[in-house]
Amino acid sequence: MKLGARKTILLGIASAVVLTTAGCGGGLLSSGDSGSTAASGPIKIGMVVPISGSSAPTGAYMKNGAQLAVDEINKAGGVLKGRKLELMVEDEACDAQQAVASANKVVSAGAVVSVGGYCSGATLPTLPIFQKANIPMIIPAANSQDLVKQGLANVFMINGTGKQQSTTALAFMKKSGFATVALVDDNTSYSKDITTETQAQIDKDGSVKVLLNTSVTAGESDYSAVVRNIMGKNPALVYWTGYYQEGGLIINQLKKAGFTGKIMVADGSVDPSLAKIAGAGAEGVFATMTQTPDTIKGAEKWIANYKAKFSSDPGPYSTQSYDAVRLAAKAIEDAGSTKGADIIKALTAIDGFSMFSGPLKFTPEHTLSSGGFVILVIKDGKFVLNSVQP
C-alpha cells in the first residue's frame, strides 16, 4: 500500500509538470521573446529604485516624479500616435541581489526603457542585464563614475557625475576663498566617488589644501572620533559627501564641539530631514546639488502639480526622474519605434532637450555635458539657492 501511494504521487507530480509545460507559454519551448517590442498597446517604462531599506524615502520621491511625467504625457496623448506610457516600479533596496532580481523582472515584463537607478552599488550589477536585453538605461540619480566607465552603449546618466559635482565644489571653494578643506565620506560607493574625485581635482589644481580625507561608518550615532579629527585639523570647510542621516548627526556634533568653520554637503544629503536632524547647527550649511524645483525660477507650477497629485513636497531626484521619463518619451518619439537600438540612437542624437538641469546634450561617455550643479544653502531649515555661485 505504501508503494502504491508512492507511485501515485510520483505520477501525480510528473503529470502535473507535463500539463503545465504544455499549458503555459513563456517556457523554454515556447517562443522566448516576451513581446518587449510589441507594436501596439501601452509602452512599459521600467524603474528600479529603493522602495524598502534606508533609502526608501528617496525612492518614493523618484517614483512620484516619474509618475507625474507619465501622467502628463499620457494626458497629452501619449507617444507614437496615442500609445500610452506605463510606469513599472520595482524595489532595489540598495542591495545588488534585489536590484538584479528587479531588473530582470522589469526586462521580463517587456519594458523598453529603464529610468531607475539610485544606489550606485546596486545599479552596477544591473547594467549587464539591461545591456543583454538591449534596453536603454536613463539613470536619474546614481552617479558613480563606475557606471559609465565600462562605456556601455545603452547607459545614459542625466544626474551630474561625481566628477562634475566635485568640479563645482572646487570652483565654489576657490571663489569663496576656502583655503583648507576636510573631505568626509560614509564609505558608500556614491560618497567615496565624490571624495576621490574632489581630492584628485584639488591635487591637480593646487590652490586649495586638503587637511583631512576620511571615512565614517554609516548607521552609527556617535561620530565624536571624526569630529575630534576635524577639530584637530581645523579646516575652513568640511565637505560631507554621504547621506543626510549621518550628515545631520555630524553637522550637529561638529557644532556642539564648537567648530567655527563652514560645512558643505553633497547632493545625497540634500533632504528636508537634514536640517531637522542637525538642529540649529544646520543654518548656513552649503550643498552641492543639481537644480531642485524650489531653486528654479518658474518651477512653482510644477511643484504645485506635484503637491496636488501626491499631497507632499517634491524631494531629491523628483525632477531628474521626471525628466528621465520625458527624455525617454522624446527618444521613443524621435526613434519612431520601441526597438532598443533605435531609442539608443535617438538618445545619443538628442540636442538641446530642455530639462531642469538645463538643455541636454550627452557627452561621448553618455553623461551630461554640464552637471548643472549649483550651490544651495540652508536658510531657516530649508535649502535655497546660495547668493554666491561658482
Added chain:
Amino acid sequence: MSENVDSTQAPRKIGPPLSRISRLFESKQLGWVALGGALLAPFVTATPYSLNVMTTAAIFVLLASGLNIVVGYCGLLDLGYIAFMAVGAYTAGILSKSFDLPLIFTIPAVLVMTILAGLIIGAPTLRLRSDYLAIVTLGFGEITRITANNLTITGGPSGIFGIPGLLTIGRFDVQQPAVLYYVTVLVVALFVLASARLGKSRLGRAWRFVREDEDAAEAMGIHTYKVKLLAYIFGAIWGGCGGVLFAAHLSAVSPQSFIFLQSALVLMAVVLGGMGNMRGVVIGALVISLLPELLRDLAAQRYLAFGLLLVIVMVFRPQGFWPARGYERDRGSDGADEAAVARGESR
C-alpha cells in the same frame, strides 16, 4: 546549570511517522522528484526574471544545506555564515577579474580560502560555549563585510563588477540564464546530496553526538573539538561554493550582499525547515527565498513575519516544521518500532 541536563529536558516530542503522507515524504524518491521538478521548471516559465529568481533560490538552498551541517547536525549556532559566501565570492571574483579567467578555474583557490576562513574562525572559537560562539561568529561576519568594504582589492564599497562568466567553450556560453540555472541546480543538487549523505555517516553521527551531549561523546572517544572543526570546514566549503555561483549569477560582488540580515535569513531557512533534516531545510530555503518574490508587496513586512515565526516555531515546535526523522528501520520490518513507540510513549 549544565547544558546537558538541559538538553534532555528539552520540550520535544518526536511522534512516530504513522500517517501515509509522512511516509511518502520520507520516501527515497522524494529527492529525485524535487530535482525533476527543478529541472522541468524552466519549461513552465523561462523569463529572465523567473530564471533569475529560481537561480537565486537554488543558491540559497546550497547555503542552507551548508549551514545545516553546522547548526543542524553539529548544533553550533553560526550567526555569521554569510561571511564564508563572501570569502568565496570575493576570491572567485577578484581572481577571475584580474586574470580574466572563467570563474570555474578559481574554484581550487576558493576552496583553499574558504577552508582557511573556516579554520581561522573555528580554531580559536570552537572551545567557547555555544552562546559565546554565536556572538563571535556574528562578529567575524561583520568584520569580513567591513573589511571587504574598506579594502581596495575588494573594490571598496562598490565591490567588483563585470566578473567573467562561469565558463565559455567556443560559442557555448554557460552564462546564458537558462544554462546557468541548470548548472546551478545540478551543482546544488550534488551538494545537497553530499551533505545529506554526510549526515548519515560516521562523521554525521559524531556531529549529532556532540550536539546532544559533548561529555558523553568525549567518553566514547570522539574528539569533540576536531569534529566541530570539521563541521565548520564543511560548512565553509558549502558557503564558498555558494559564493562562486553567486558571483557567476550576479557578475558582481558588493559588500551590501553580506550583511547580518543575510546570515539571519539562511539561519531562518534551516531552523524553520527543520534543523538536521536536509529535506526540511531545502523546503525552508525555498520558502524563505521564493515567498518574498511571490508577494513582493509584503516584502517590507517579511522580516517581521520571519522574526515572529522564529519565536513561534522555537516555542511550539523547536524541531522545525519538518524535523529530522528520529526513527530508523529496525532489524525486523519497520512496523515493529512503531508498535514499540506506542508502548514507549504509553509509559
Added chain:
Amino acid sequence: MTAILEVKDLQIAFGGVKAVDGLSFSAHEREIIAVIGPNGAGKTSAFNCITGFYKPTSGSVLLNGLDTTGKRPADIAAAGVSRTFQNLRLFPDLTVLDNVRAGMHLYGGQNWADAILHTPRFKRSEAMYTEEAHHWLDFVSFEGARGVPVRNLSYGQQKRVEIARALARKADLLLLDEPAAGLNYSEKQQLLALCRRIRDLGTAIVLIEHDMGLVMELSERIIVMNFGREIAVGTPAEVKANPAVIEAYLGKDDEGVQSNGDA
C-alpha cells in the same frame, strides 16, 4: 601480568576541598572491583579523574602501563577505558542503534569521502556498525524497539542501552557509575548476570555502587572511600569485618535494604 588500570596517589581539589585525597588501586583483567562509600566520599570524582573529565591535582593514572594522567577524555577512551555516567547520559533524540553506534566511533572503517561517494567500503562499514550494534544490544539482552529515540524508552531499558554503548567501545576497562540505581530487584539480578558475562569477555570492571547486596555478591575486591581517602580494601568478607568501615557506614545493611526497597 601488568594491571589494566593503575591509580597512584590520585588527588584532586576544588578550591580548598579535597574531593579525592591520595587514592591508589589497580585493576586487572577479569576483575570486578567495587568502590563504595557514603555520598560525597569522592567516588565519582575519582572516576572523572581516571576518565579525564577532571584534571587530577596530583598523582597518576596508568592504563595498560601507559600514563594517561591529564589527557583529554577522548584520548583516554582510545587508550581503552569506557564508562557509564551516574545519571544516564545518552543521546536522547537519537535512536537506540545510533546510541550504541556512538561506542563504535573508534572502529573507523570509513572517512567523509567514502560517505559522500557511498563507496563499497562505506557500505561495508555501515553494515558492520549496525550488526555490531544489534550484537551488543542482544548482549545486554535489550528487548524492544531499536529504531526509536531512546527518550521513548523506560529507565531500565535506557540503562541497558548505556551499558551496551559502553561495551561497544570494546574497552579493557569498564567503569560503571551506580549501574543498579533505580532498578528493581529482578533488574538488579539481571545486571548481576550481565556484569559476570562482561567479566568473562576479559574486561575489568570497576563500579561505584550503593547496593551492598549487589556489591557483596558481585565484586572480588571492594575499595571503601570516605572523605576522599581510601579507608579499607579487601574481599567482601574482609571489608564487612573492618571496624573502620563499620564506623564510616553505620548500618550498611540498612543501606542495602533501602536501596533494595526503592525499586
Added chain:
Amino acid sequence: MTQLIWDGLFVGSFYALIALGYSMVYGIIKLLNFAHGDIYMLGAFIGFALLTSMGGIPASLSLGALLLVLLASMLLTGTAGVIIERLAYRPLRGAPRLAVLITAVGVSFSLEYGVSAVAGPNPRAFPVRLEGGVFDVLGARVSLPQIVLMLIAAGLMIALNSYIQKTSTGRAMRSIALDTNASLLMGINVNAVITRTFFIGSALAGAAGVMAGAYYGKIDFLMGFIIGLKAFTAAVIGGIGNIKGAMLGGLVLGFVEAFGTEWFGGQWRDVFAFAVLILFLTLRPTGILGERVTERM
C-alpha cells in the same frame, strides 16, 4: 587627548547602561538576550512618541519634560522586557541553548521590523534636544548635556548596584546566579526574580535609548543592533554576569574605540570593537572582573 578620554567616557557610559541589562540577565539565567539592543531602540521610539504627543515644549521645560519621559519610557520598556520574557523565553527555560538563542534572534527581528512597520523605516529627528552651555575642562570641551546624561547614567547604575547589594531581591538574584536549583529549594520565587531582572535591565536600556535620542537627535529602527553588540562586548570585557564589570567594560570599550578610531580611522571602528570581543572571549572569557567559573561536568 583629554578630549579623547572624555569622549570615550561619554560613549562608554551609554554602553555600560545597556551592558548592565545583558549582564544581569546572563548572570541569572545564562540567557544571551540578543534582543536587548532593540529594547534600547524601543525606548528611543517610545520617548519619541511621548514627546511628540506632548506637542511643543518650551526650551525652559525641556529638561524636566525629558526626565518625565525618561521615567515613563523606562516603565514601558521594562514592561516590554517582562512581556518578552514571558512569551518568548520562559517557555524555553531548560531548552537547549541553541533554541533559546534562536528565539532571541527572532525577538530581535520582531522588535526591529515591528517598530519599522509602525513608525516607518525612515530615521526620525528627536523632538526635544538637550542644548546647553559648553565649558573647557583641561583642554576638553565638556557640554552641559553630556554632564547631565552621565549623571543620570551614573545615578541609575549606583541605584542598581545598591539595589542588588542591599535588598532581599538583590540577594535572591545573586543566589540564583550562583545556583538556580538550590535557590528554588531555598524557597526563592525564581520566576518573580527573573521577571524583575528583565524589568530592570530593559528599563535601563530604555533609558539609554531616550538619552541617546535626546543627545544625538536622530533615531531609527536599526539603531539598537550595533550598540547592542557593543554593549555585549562591554559586558564580556568587564566579566559577564558581573554588574560592576559591565560598567567598567562599558568605559573600557569606550576608550578602546576612541583610541582605535583615532589611530585606524572611523571606518574600522566596528572591526575594532568586534576584534576586542573575540580576543576577550577566546583569551579571557571571564573578563576583567569575572571570577573563574568552576567547570561543570
